[in-house]
Amino acid sequence: MERLECQSELIKVDGKIYPCPLSLVMDLIGGKWKAVILYYLKNGDKRYNELRKEMPTVTERTLSIQLKQLEEDGIVFRKVEGEKPPIKVTYGLTNFGKTFSTVLDTITLLGNTIVSERGEFINR
Template structure:
């Protein structure tokens, strides 16, 4: 039996998953979490920078996904100043940085699929 399927599941932060793939997808799955991590892999960014780079995401969705990624320990949120307007910067944690090779593989695969089956389009803005 493969290691990811040994026993009756795996546990992380008091949550039990049927396998390690399920655990990983809970941490980074969905439409936006991986995209957020991609935008943070090179450098820390402010909320407004992420929103600008991810034009299709709503403010509410971005906010919720950032909170979930922070809760799961993949990103950190640092607040500068104590009076509004404060500066808030998001960055990958050491744990989040372990996902960079996966991000690079996903990016390479997405580029390959687009080159073979799709088309790169330019933003008309």
């Protein structure tokens, strides 16, 4: 397999400088929760509480911060319906966010392989 290389020594996107494209992508979806949020939004929009149920170990504060960062980066959209409580807020992937699906599928496949070889699957 051919190794892909960065086309220059540095890259600049949205005012930030990165040493390579991988560091750019990891800045956008890296960390413990961002890719997980994208994974659960991959098949359709969800309300905040639906995401919380899918990810019971994430704190509300962390989920809110990560959603806000993903929204600021144009990966996730936030849709508010209604003007008076109860308002309905849903989150979903933007067109840009949907471009991460292949990467998420590959990471999921790798994770399943690692669990099969070194761990176990646990049902709630």
